[in-house]
Amino acid sequence: MKRWSDVPVLRRVEPFVVAILTAVLVAALLPAGGALATGFSWATTIGVGVLFFVYGARMAPAEAVAGLRNWRLQGAVAATTYLLFPVLGVLLALVVGHLLDDGLVAGLLFLAALPSTVQSCVVFTAMAHGNVPGAVVSATVSNLAGIGLTPVLAALLLGSSGAGPDAGAVGRIVLQLLVPFLLGLLCGRWIGPWVRAHRKQLTLFDRGVIVAVVYAAFSRGVRQGVWQEVGAGEVAVVLACAAVLLTASLAAAWWVPRWWRANRADRVTVLFCGSNKSLATGLPMAMVLFDPHVVGLVALPVILYHPLQITVCSFLAARLGRAPGVAALQG
Numbered sequence: 001m002k003r004w005s006d007v008p009v010l011r012r013v014e015p016f017v018v019a020i021l022t023a024v025l026v027a028a029l030l031p032a033g034g035a036l037a038t039g040f041s042w043a044t045t046i047g048v049g050v051l052f053f054v055y056g057a058r059m060a061p062a063e064a065v066a067g068l069r070n071w072r073l074q075g076a077v078a079a080t081t082y083l084l085f086p087v088l089g090v091l092l093a094l095v096v097g098h099l100l101d102d103g104l105v106a107g108l109l110f111l112a113a114l115p116s117t118v119q120s121c122v123v124f125t126a127m128a129h130g131n132v133p134g135a136v137v138s139a140t141v142s143n144l145a146g147i148g149l150t151p152v153l154a155a156l157l158l159g160s161s162g163a164g165p166d167a168g169a170v171g172r173i174v175l176q177l178l179v180p181f182l183l184g185l186l187c188g189r190w191i192g193p194w195v196r197a198h199r200k201q202l203t204l205f206d207r208g209v210i211v212a213v214v215y216a217a218f219s220r221g222v223r224q225g226v227w228q229e230v231g232a233g234e235v236a237v238v239l240a241c242a243a244v245l246l247t248a249s250l251a252a253a254w255w256v257p258r259w260w261r262a263n264r265a266d267r268v269t270v271l272f273c274g275s276n277k278s279l280a281t282g283l284p285m286a287m288v289l290f291d292p293h294v295v296g297l298v299a300l301p302v303i304l305y306h307p308l309q310i311t312v313c314s315f316l317a318a319r320l321g322r323a324p325g326v327a328a329l330q331g
Contacts, residue, residue: 020214020279020306020307024214024215024303027219027221027222031218031219031222033223037216037220040216044213044287045176047209049176049177049180050209051280052176052177052178052181052184053183053184053187054184054195054205056180056182056183056184056185057184057185057188057192057195058184058196058199070131070134072257072260072266073269073270076256076257076274081114081115082145084274085114085245085277086112086113086153086157088249089113090109090112090157092108096237099237100237100238103298104234104238104297106158107297107298107302109158110154111282111301111305112153112157113149114277114302115146115149116142116273117277117279117280119203120309121139121273121313122139123317124276124316125272125273127320129265129320130266130267130271131266134269138269138273146278176288177284213284216287217283220293221293221295221296221297230297239308242301242304243308246305246308249275250271253270272313275309275313276313277302277305279303279306282302283299283303286298286299
């Protein structure tokens with residue numbers, strides 16, 4: 001029997017999770033201030049722009065066209081990501097909103113509006129012998145759509161909240177995220193093969209930028225004293241809400257495709273692409289969308305959801321991959 005430590009995705013993801021938690025701890029003890037904070041602000045802004053440029057250059061148009069033809073698969077992932085999650089987020093906010101700071105409630109709703117991950121859901125799909133090309137396209141399209149949909153959903157869900165996005169948020173998203181992505185897409189003809197060939201090295205840059213964004217966001221919160229208002233009870237409530245979101249989305253993503261008699265490979269793809277939420281897209285968006293004094297609180301639900309989804313989905317992927325007859329079925 002394969003040991004937990006032998007699951008390949010855990011060996012790749014765990015250091016990233018540790019790095020994120022370390023960034024939070026360092027920010028709590030040694031928050032960046034003055035010139036250092038200004039430098040981090042510029043560095044993260046430039047780094048995020050480069051990050052989305054690489055995302056655009058990495059996308060292979062031929063794969064996208066082929067994957068989009070499976071409209072039921074893509075529709076199921078989109079419905080789970082952008083319909084089911086927001087509904088669940090609103091319901092949770094109504095139930096536990098009185099227990100949480102406004103910034104944490106905004107973070108829960110923002111988490112519900114985020115696109116899917118790219119790398120981890122594709123890895124999980126491959127481990128469980130799902131439709132890998134379909135997962136690649138689903139995750140990429142989800143992130144591309146999320147550049148426009150996430151700010152709109154966040155504005156709708158939080159329009160009456162003081163913690164919601166301000167009026168210029170969509171414009172900043174376009175300039176800082178969408179424009180670099182489109183430039184990368186245009187340049188993909190020349191640099192796309194090189195980017196895809198160096199995916200491992202660029203993943204280190206990808207994660208380094210996210211860790212820097214976490215440190216900058218939490219440093220700002222520490223300097224402004226927002227964390228003095230957050231207790232262990234509120235963190236526990238947020239973690240419980242994250243668990244409810246993950247459990248409900250996994251259940252829906254696995255069982256609903258049976259209604260149209262989806263094959264096992266497509267069900268696996270919907271399971272992981274529909275339930276995962278992107279930290280790499282979410283944190284840069286939060287930095288752009290939300291007022292600096294609440295961005296640390298908004299980021300907390302996203303940060304807590306990430307290791308939870310990695311742990312649960314790693315277990316599920318390994319279990320599904322070991323199911324009797326699966327390898328023969330896929331071969």
